[in-house]
Amino acid sequence: xxxxxxxxxxxxxxxxxxxxxxxxxxxxxxxxxxxxxxxxxxxxxxxxxxxxxxxxxxxxxxxxxxxxxxxxxxxxxxxxxxxxxxxxxxxxxxxxxxxxxxxxxxxxxxxxxxxxxxxxxxxxxxxxxxxxxxxxxxxxxxxxxxxxxxxxxxxxxxxxxxxxxxxxxxxxxxxxxxxxxxxxxxxxxxxxxxxxxxxxxxxxxxxxxxxxxxxxxxxxxxxxxxxxxxxxxxxxxxxxxxxxxxxxxxxxxxxxxxxxxxxxxxxxxxxxxxxxxxxxxxxxxxxxxxxxxxxx
Amino acid sequence: xxxxxxxxxxxxxxxxxxxxxxxxxxxxxxxxxxxxxxxxxxxxxxxxxxxxxxxxxxxxxxxxxxxxxxxxxxxxxxxxxxxxxxxxxxxxxxxxxxxxxxxxxxxxxxxxxxxxxxxxxxxxxxxxxxxx
Numbered sequence: 001x002x003x004x005x006x007x008x009x010x011x012x013x014x015x016x017x018x019x020x021x022x023x024x025x026x027x028x029x030x031x032x033x034x035x036x037x038x039x040x041x042x043x044x045x046x047x048x049x050x051x052x053x054x055x056x057x058x059x060x061x062x063x064x065x066x067x068x069x070x071x072x073x074x075x076x077x078x079x080x081x082x083x084x085x086x087x088x089x090x091x092x093x094x095x096x097x098x099x100x101x102x103x104x105x106x107x108x109x110x111x112x113x114x115x116x117x118x119x120x121x122x123x124x125x126x127x128x129x130x131x132x133x134x135x136x137x138x139x140x141x142x143x144x145x146x147x148x149x150x151x152x153x154x155x156x157x158x159x160x161x162x163x164x165x166x167x168x169x170x171x172x173x174x175x176x177x178x179x180x181x182x183x184x185x186x187x188x189x190x191x192x193x194x195x196x197x198x199x200x201x202x203x204x205x206x207x208x209x210x211x212x213x214x215x216x217x218x219x220x221x222x223x224x225x226x227x228x229x230x231x232x233x234x235x236x237x238x239x240x241x242x243x244x245x246x247x248x249x250x251x252x253x254x255x256x257x258x259x260x261x262x263x264x265x266x267x268x269x270x271x272x273x274x275x276x277x278x279x280x281x282x283x284x285x286x287x288x289x290x291x292x293x294x295x296x
Numbered sequence: 297x298x299x300x301x302x303x304x305x306x307x308x309x310x311x312x313x314x315x316x317x318x319x320x321x322x323x324x325x326x327x328x329x330x331x332x333x334x335x336x337x338x339x340x341x342x343x344x345x346x347x348x349x350x351x352x353x354x355x356x357x358x359x360x361x362x363x364x365x366x367x368x369x370x371x372x373x374x375x376x377x378x379x380x381x382x383x384x385x386x387x388x389x390x391x392x393x394x395x396x397x398x399x400x401x402x403x404x405x406x407x408x409x410x411x412x413x414x415x416x417x418x419x420x421x422x423x424x425x426x427x428x
Contacts, residue, residue, distance in 0.1 A: 152365040192365075294358070 005198050007140050007168045009059060010097040010116050017057045017097055017116075019170060019199045019238050025275040026239040027051060027058040027268060028099060028117075028142070028201065033075065033253035034062045034083045043246065043261070044090045050265050056272060059097045059117060060090055061241070066253050067103035068123050071216040075252040080107055084114045091116075099142055105133035112137025122146045122174050122206075125157050135164035142170050144203065147177045147211070151189035158196045171196065172241060173232075174203035181213040185228055187235040191288065194236070201239035202232035204267075209257045220257035229267055233274045236288075240271050298427065300391055301384035303420040304405050304413030305331075312337055312411065315344040319374055320367035322347060331416055333402045336375050343404055343411045345375030381406045382415065388424065391415055 006020035019026050031043050044060055051058040064083020066076045077083065087098045097116035102108050103124060112118050118137050122144035124130045134141045141161060145154050154171055161169055171193040175183030185207050190200045207228055210219035229240065245251040245258040259267070311325040311334035326334045332349040355374055359366055382391055382403045391403060401417035 150362075150364060152368045155368055 003197050005167065005169070007170055007199055009140050011139075012091075014091050014095050014097045014116060015057065017059055019201075021199070021238060023238065025056065025233065025237075025272055027056050027271075028061050028239055028241040029058065029244050029264075030061040031245050031253075032063065032243045032251065032258055033066050034064050034078045034086055035252050036078070037086045037089070040086050040090060041093070043244065044094050044096070046246065046261050047244065047264070048094050048096065050261075050268065054265070054268055054272060056268060059099050060087075060094070061099045061119075061243070062087065063100050063119075063253075065103060065107070068121065069253070070212045070218060074217065077253075080110060084110060088114045101142075102130075102133070105129045108133035108137050112139045115139060117142050117170075120144060120157075125149060125154070126160075128160055131157060131160045132164045135161050135166035140168035140170065141166055142172060142201070144172045144174055145176075145189065145193065147175055147183060149176075151186070151192040154193055155196055158198065169196075169198045170201050170239060171198055172201040172203050172239075174206035174241075175209065177211075181210050183207060183209060183211065185232070187231055190232065190235050190237055199238035200236070201241050202229070202237045203241040204229045204232070205241075205243045205254070205257045205259055209254070214256070218254065218256060220254070222257055222259060225259055225263075226267055226270065229271055230274055233271045234278060236278065240268075242267070298388040298424065299384065300382055300386050300388065300403075300405050300415055301413070303388060303423045304384070304415045305419060306413050307411070310414045310416065311335065313371060314338070315372040315375070316370045318367060319369045319371050322371040323352070323367075331402070331414075333414070333416070334371075335404050335411055335414065336371055337411050341411055342409045343379070343381065343406050345372055345377045346379040346402070346404060347371065347375050348402065351376060379404055383407060384412055388420070391420075 004021050006018050008018050010016040034040050064077050064080050069076055091098050099117035099119050100115050101119035101121045102111045118134050118139045119142040120134050125146040173189045175185055178184045193200050204225050208221045208224050213219040243258045244261045244264050246261050248255055248258045248260050251258050310331050311329050313322050313325050313334055315336040322334050334347045336345045382405050403415040405413040
């Protein structure tokens with residue numbers, strides 16, 4: 001129906017990261033929130049070393065304002081000016097593209113001036129003002145599927161972005177509400193969202209979240225991260241998103257879902273391997289074109 | 297001899313929709329005319345396909361996904377993409393023969409691939425009877 005778009009991430013002197021069906025799997029990750037300059041650099045350095053060794057292209061993710069915390073008492077970020085300055089320094093020092101989300105249309109321009117990729121938060125994925133602001137940055141957009149959205153209804157958000165001139169979109173699943181305080185992953189969301197022609201991404205760490213299950217904070221079942229990663233990559237995604245931390249218990253945001261960075265290497269190896277195997281199988285047996293002739 | 301152009305419905309008399317609007321909007325447009333058909337065109341008015349009540353009936357029986365997913369599909373996904381067509385200068389005897397052979401009562405009329413009208417059996421017959 002639609003052509004397969006290649007989303008090209010990275011401007012200026014950073015490593016260029018293409019995301020499409022033809023390219024190797026890309027990793028998008030970092031600590032959920034920018035906690036301090038020092039911690040951000042420590043994390044970027046650790047991830048950089050792992051990704052360099054595995055030869056996987058990656059994008060550093062961290063946010064300057066966490067606007068949808070369960071409690072007003074929770075840490076909500078370092079602030080836009082300070083945060084973007086740190087992200088800019090990460091770009092310069094590590095030569096890696098960076099991504100941050102923005103929860104208010106008025107933050108978009110500034111975010112797009114620094115970030116190579118701008119993220120639309122899941123809760124806001126159908127807000128026209130947010131989508132318009134994201135498109136107006138001129139940067140590629142990482143569009144999260146709302147936990148309340150069906151994968152097919154994400155086409156509406158994609159159409160809005162296109163209407164505002166954006167043709168560089170990555171659709172991301174971070175789980176779907178099943179009743180209260182519980183998310184599930186429907187793996188068919190990847191081929192369904194892929195029908196838009198844009199690459200799809202799996203957010204493994206937010207998928208294991210139990211939203212606000214701890215009263216004033218979200219819980220999480222991160223023991224399921226490896227299983228879900230294998231399933232999603234096998235199903236077919238072009239990028240893998242995971243928030244990582246060197247001390248999850250002390251993480252200032254999402255302490256119950258962030259992946260301990262000590263596990264990142266082994267999970268990425270599994271993901272890359274499955275991604276490559278899938279490519280080989282496609283070459284051998286053709287793509288998922290079964291039952292196309294069924295009467296419908 | 298009466299020709300298609302003498303008896304066909306013209307563009308504002310039957311549902312004509314852009315091929316990439318969502319399926320639900322196509323159904324709404326079809327309901328405004330009660331002809332049981334919509335013609336799908338691109339921006340240059342080239343005919344891309346047709347959707348009929350019969351197609352929708354078969355879809356409902358065969359499609360295995362929720363209505364909400366069905367509704368948001370591009371209209372063209374559920375269209376007959378190479379419908380039998382006719383042109384404005386074809387005479388009515390020939391048109392009726394095509395309709396009879398294929399058991400259809402709608403024939404989109406195209407001129408150089410561009411949609412110009414629709415021969416729908418009942419209004420066509422009405423026009424013919426009134427002529428006689």
